[in-house]
Amino acid sequence: MNMPLEAQRLPFWEEKSLNEMTDSEWEALCDGCGRCCLIKLEDEDSGEIITSDVHCRLLDGDQCTCSDYPNRQQKVPDCIKLTPQNILEIKWIPRTCAYRRLAEGRGLPWWHPLLTGTMQTVEDVGVSVRGKTFNETEVAPDEWERHAVDWPDYEPPDSL
Numbered sequence: 001m002n003m004p005l006e007a008q009r010l011p012f013w014e015e016k017s018l019n020e021m022t023d024s025e026w027e028a029l030c031d032g033c034g035r036c037c038l039i040k041l042e043d044e045d046s047g048e049i050i051t052s053d054v055h056c057r058l059l060d061g062d063q064c065t066c067s068d069y070p071n072r073q074q075k076v077p078d079c080i081k082l083t084p085q086n087i088l089e090i091k092w093i094p095r096t097c098a099y100r101r102l103a104e105g106r107g108l109p110w111w112h113p114l115l116t117g118t119m120q121t122v123e124d125v126g127v128s129v130r131g132k133t134f135n136e137t138e139v140a141p142d143e144w145e146r147h148a149v150d151w152p153d154y155e156p157p158d159s160l
Contacts, residue, residue, distance in 0.1 A: 013114065018084035018102055029098040031112055031122050034064040034129035035152045036082075039136060039144055040092050049092045052147040055133040064122075064130050095155050096127050110159060125156040 009015065012025045021029075037059040041050045056076055058067045066072055072079045080090065087093065087103045094100070098108055108114060111121040122128045129152070139147060 011114070013098075013102060013108060018087070018099065021084075028114060029102070031096075031098055031127070032064045032119050033094070033096065033122050033127045034059055034061070034133070035094045035127070036097070037066070038129060038133065038152055039147075041145060041148070050145070050148045051092070051150075051152045052144050053129075053133045053149045053151075054136050054139050054144050054147050055129065057136045059129075059133075059135075061133050061135060062130060064128055094127075094152060109156065111156060126151075126154055127156065 012021065013029065016025070018026070034055065035051075037056045039052045039054040039056070041052060042048070043050060055061055056066075056079065058072055058076060058079075059065070060067055068075055073081060080086070082090070082093070082099055084103070087099045096109065098112060098114075101107060101109065110116075111125045111127070113119050113122065123130055132151070134147065136144075
């Protein structure tokens with residue numbers, strides 16, 4: 001018995017390269033963890049990137065969404081727009097990030113909302129920054145270094 005062609009199609013993230021995705025497909029890859037919105041500091045001597053628990057002023061720390069996504073780059077000039085061309089060049093992108101995982105050929109993690117159907121799994125596995133961070137407007141820039149944390153490096157196991 002032949003399956004209908006529609007049933008045989010792979011999900012877009014398995015069928016297309018990052019370059020081939022539509023804008024809506026690209027945006028759907030974001031798991032909403034908020035890790036990319038954390039303030040990063042670079043050690044001037046070693047070049048090491050240190051992640052803080054201080055987030056961009058536009059991130060809603062409870063919802064893990066940008067409060068002005070369409071205008072974020074105008075309001076936050078150092079906000080970096082991820083593209084298929086730069087995703088592997090930005091070393092601070094978390095290993096859990098779907099964009100990075102797909103660019104590296106690792107596929108989506110089992111807990112990703114496109115696979116589970118819910119954003120809750122991102123929080124359940126410990127990837128979300130929800131409730132763990134401070135808005136940059138609440139912490140003086142000279143205090144950011146004191147907010148260095150390593151939990152954003154956590155990567156859940158590949159399976160349950």
